[in-house]
Amino acid sequence: MDFLADCATNVADQFWAQTRNGLTLGSIYAMIALGYTMVYGVLQLINFAHSEVFMVSTVAALYAIPAFGVTDGDPATGIAVIFILIGVLLCCMAASGALAVLLERLAYRPLRKRHAPRLSFLISAIGASLFIQYLFVLMDGQHYLFPIRGIADPLGTPLLIIGGFLAVVAIGLLVTGTRRGEEGWVDAGTLAGLGAIATLILGAILVIKLPDILGPTPQSVPELFSTSTVFTLFGAPISNKRIMVVVVTVVMLVILDAFVRRTRMGRGIRAVAQDSEAASLMGVNINRVVVVTFLVGGLMAGAAGLLYQIVLGAPAFWFIGFKPGIKAFVAAVLGGIGNIRGAMLGGLLLGLVEAYAVPCIGTQWIDVTAFVVLVAVLMFRPTGILGEQVGA
Amino acid sequence: MTDDLLELQDVVVRYGGIEAVRGISFNVADGELVTLIGGNGAGKTTTLTTISGIKRPSGGTISFAGERIDNLPAHEVVELGVCQAPEGRRIFPRMSVRENLVMGAFARGSAKQADVDRVFDLFPVLKERQKQAGGTLSGGEQQMLAIGRALMSEPKLLMLDEPSMGLAPKFVEKIFELLGDIHSQGTTILLVEQNAHLALQIADRGYVLESGEIVLEDDAKKLLGNDQVRKAYLGES
Numbered sequence: 340m341d342f343l344a345d346c347a348t349n350v351a352d353q354f355w356a357q358t359r360n361g362l363t364l365g366s367i368y369a370m371i372a373l374g375y376t377m378v379y380g381v382l383q384l385i386n387f388a389h390s391e392v393f394m395v396s397t398v399a400a401l402y403a404i405p406a407f408g409v410t411d412g413d414p415a416t417g418i419a420v421i422f423i424l425i426g427v428l429l430c431c432m433a434a435s436g437a438l439a440v441l442l443e444r445l446a447y448r449p450l451r452k453r454h455a456p457r458l459s460f461l462i463s464a465i466g467a468s469l470f471i472q473y474l475f476v477l478m479d480g481q482h483y484l485f486p487i488r489g490i491a492d493p494l495g496t497p498l499l500i501i502g503g504f505l506a507v508v509a510i511g512l513l514v515t516g517t518r519r520g521e522e523g524w525v526d527a528g529t530l531a532g533l534g535a536i537a538t539l540i541l542g543a544i545l546v547i548k549l550p551d552i553l554g555p556t557p558q559s560v561p562e563l564f565s566t567s568t569v570f571t572l573f574g575a576p577i578s579n580k581r582i583m584v585v586v587v588t589v590v591m592l593v594i595l596d597a598f599v600r601r602t603r604m605g606r607g608i609r610a611v612a613q614d615s616e617a618a619s620l621m622g623v624n625i626n627r628v629v630v631v632t633f634l635v636g637g638l639m640a641g642a643a644g645l646l647y648q649i650v651l652g653a654p655a656f657w658f659i660g661f662k663p664g665i666k667a668f669v670a671a672v673l674g675g676i677g678n679i680r681g682a683m684l685g686g687l688l689l690g691l692v693e694a695y696a697v698p699c700i701g702t703q704w705i706d707v708t709a710f711v712v713l714v715a716v717l718m719f720r721p722t723g724i725l726g727e728q729v730g731a
Numbered sequence: 732m733t734d735d736l737l738e739l740q741d742v743v744v745r746y747g748g749i750e751a752v753r754g755i756s757f758n759v760a761d762g763e764l765v766t767l768i769g770g771n772g773a774g775k776t777t778t779l780t781t782i783s784g785i786k787r788p789s790g791g792t793i794s795f796a797g798e799r800i801d802n803l804p805a806h807e808v809v810e811l812g813v814c815q816a817p818e819g820r821r822i823f824p825r826m827s828v829r830e831n832l833v834m835g836a837f838a839r840g841s842a843k844q845a846d847v848d849r850v851f852d853l854f855p856v857l858k859e860r861q862k863q864a865g866g867t868l869s870g871g872e873q874q875m876l877a878i879g880r881a882l883m884s885e886p887k888l889l890m891l892d893e894p895s896m897g898l899a900p901k902f903v904e905k906i907f908e909l910l911g912d913i914h915s916q917g918t919t920i921l922l923v924e925q926n927a928h929l930a931l932q933i934a935d936r937g938y939v940l941e942s943g944e945i946v947l948e949d950d951a952k953k954l955l956g957n958d959q960v961r962k963a964y965l966g967e968s
Contacts, residue, residue: 603841610823610834617821620783622809622838622884728825 342699349698355575357694363581363650365690366588370643371667372674372682373595374439374636380612380677381632384457387464388446390664391471392439392637394657396644397560398475399434401655403427404561411561420564427563428587432641439637440630442467448626475657557654584646591642592683595635599679608632612677643667662706666693669709673716675723684724688712736761736796736888736919737782737813743790744774744781751777753943754791759888759921764914766922766930766951768964769940775923776818778940779892782921783815784808795888809838812887816877816894824866828857831865831876835883842883850879853909871902878906882913889913890921895929907933927964931955939964 350357371393378386407423409415415423446467450459568576599605610618611628619625647653647663666689674685689709696708716724737759744752752774759765769775780786782793784805793801800808814835823831832850836842851858854875860868865876874894881889891910895903903926911933914920924930931937931951939947939960947959954960 603837606826606830606834607837609826610837613823613825614821616785617817617823618834619785619805620809620815620817620821621834621880622806622814624804624806 346699350695353698355573357697358691359572359575359577359581360697361691361694362687363584363690364693365687366584367643367647367650367663367686368667368670368690369683369686370588370591370639370646371663372671372686373639373679375668375671376674376677376679376682377608377632377636379671380679381608381615381629382447382451382460384447384460385464385668385676386442386447386633386636387461387668388442388468388471389439389636389640389667390660391468392435392442392660393640393644393647393664393667394472394475394660395438396431396435396641397648397653397655397659399431399641400427400645400648401558401560403430404563406430409561409563411559414562414565416564424563424583428642428645431645432638435641435644436634436637438471439633439640443630443633448629451629472657472660557656557659559652559654560648562652563649580650584650587642587646591639595639596679598635604628604631666706666709669713673713673723675725675727678723678725678728681723681725681728688724734761734797735759735794736763737921738794739778739782739791740793741791742778742781742788742793742801744777744786745789746777751943752781752788755940755943755945756791757938757945757948759919762917762919763935764910764920764922764933766924766934766937767940768924768927768930768937768960770925770964772942773940774943775940776892777943779815779817779890779921779923782808782813782890806838809884812885813890814838814881814884814886814888815890815892816874816881818892818896820870820873820877822865822868822873822876822880824864826865827862828865828868828876829861831880832857832883835880836885838884846883846885850882853882853913854879871898871906874898874902874906875909878909878913882918886918888919888921890923892923893925894922895924895926903929925964927960928955931960 371389374389374392375385378384378389404423404427407415407426409423446463447460450463564579566578566580569579569582570577597605599608607618607623607628608631610621610623611625615625618628643663644660648655653659667686670685670689671682672685673689674681674683689712692712693705693708697705700708720726735758739758740756741754742752742756743750743754755774755778757765757767767775767778777786781788782800784800784803784807788801791801792799795808795811795813798811800811800813803811823834826834829847832847833842836846851861856872857876857879860872865873868876878891878894881891894906894910898906907929910920910922914933922930922934927937931954934951937949937951937954938945939954947954947957949957
């Protein structure tokens with residue numbers, strides 16, 4: 340009882356500050372959640388590598404911000420902030436969008452072509468996620484190009500990776516055999532198996548070589564502009580950074596909503612989500628729709644990554660995508676997977692619930708809340724708050 | 732009759748190891764209304780989905796207006812002017828009636844108000860329900876929407892897969908009457924039906940499909956009088 344009473348007083352005390360925090364974080368969850376939900380809509384696939392699409396944005400920010408002349412300790416000021424912000428935002432979105440499209444091409448399309456079972460997609464998603472993470476472990480954030488660590492050993496690491504990969508392919512082919520399937524050279528099970536084995540071996544190599552090649556620490560990203568309080572809402576200071584998050588989110592969501600509802604391609608996406616065969620009978624190029632869907636999801640995740648970085652001062656880091664990624668997945672399911680407005684609602688709701696939980700159970704327990712909320716909601720509404728309405 | 736618009740030659744379609752269509756050949760000339768009749772599992776729907784490019788034939792050729800189309804992806808077949816109102820109607824359930832129609836014009840680019848109005852003239856009930864979600868329409872209304880949607884692509888060849896299925900008799904008659912109108916306005920039609928009687932009444936020519944093979948072909952009027960057809964498909968003994 341004491342706990343509940345304390346909780347109520349604390350939440351009441353911090354209500355506006357936590358509402359502010361919740362809406363900021365919730366906006367970011369919502370933007371990532373859109374990528375999960377849209378891809379699910381067209382392919383009924385959970386793209387578990389989406390958290391890496393988000394992560395890449397923070398790495399892009401690490402390179403893009405200095406490229407615009409902003410260095411550590413020397414943030415942009417005045418009107419320049421807006422231009423630099425837009426420039427960096429576009430870079431981050433481009434990086435994430437490109438990775439999302441690449442993922443579709445390399446990790447999913449080969450499986451789709453061969454009519455692989457659902458499970459293969461899941462394995463491929465997890466494999467791709469790990470692969471990208473460890474690829475970025477190899478990156479050294481101190482440099483502005485794309486050097487791989489171990490300069491004393493300039494050929495060793497790449498050779499190790501390429502050699503390892505070839506060995507994996509060879510082993511995979513030996514183990515599974517090369518079969519001429521009905522529609523392809525190797526069948527889907529083989530591919531999925533290869534992916535899994537490749538991931539395991541690459542991971543093992545990385546662990547063995549870890550002391551040499553790991554980009555060991557999170558790289559802090561230069562602050563784009565400095566924080567200042569713009570106004571106070573019932574005693575809760577609202578900073579320029581939080582306002583920026585809300586503005587960027589609202590703009591992106593409005594553009595997305597208009598794109599999906601009003602444009603020809605948007606209609607194509609919804610048609611594929613509702614009935615993909617009927618859509619192709621109407622002349623919709625399914626492959627193009629899938630690529631655009633991944634691209635749009637990637638662009639949103641890219642924007643979210645930069646906002647997350649700016650507002651929380653998060654570092655560029657190979658593992659940075661995990662938590663926001665999994666939370667956004669929860670948000671998408673919470674709102675009703677496949678449902679675009681559900682993802683927006685689920686994201687905001689999850690952000691708020693987490694924020695209000697902070698005064699009660701403390702920040703160290705916060706990650707539990709997301710899943711408790713998910714379980715609680717799914718018990719009563721198994722298809723999420725707005726329901727699983729693919730392509731609505 | 733002019734050149735063949737659609738020509739199938741020895742087309743074979745397999746599902747796994749099973750041959751659903753076993754080397755059929757037929758043609759539809761420009762301006763004709765041709766019907767493909769046959770019972771359940773005869774391979775009618777498979778034939779249409781194969782022409783549309785959803786399913787790949789494992790043998791034979793399909794040409795449209797003199798061009799091979801059996802290797803084209805489905806959306807390119809539609810772009811050439813072959814559109815179908817598929818079996819089971821396949822309306823987009825959460826799009827409005829109007830949006831469903833606009834989707835029909837997807838391959839052409841954009842739909843003009845005049846195009847939508849033309850379909851509304853044909854099916855006035857769709858105009859009344861234009862803001863309603865497609866999934867909330869009755870079966871007959873959905874069939875009209877499916878036909879209207881296919882017409883929105885301004886097809887050179889309109890294919891219909893069992894438009895009478897699951898509909899009340901008065902709807903069936905109405906739809907067949909409209910099909911006759913659409914045909915007399917110059918659209919070439921390939922009509923797949925189980926209801927042989929109705930189909931043969933409006934068709935120029937007919938083919939009878941049985942277990943994936945064409946067993947009979949003739950003028951529609953002659954097929955209507957054919958003993959074999961009367962026994963098997965018209966329920967007469």
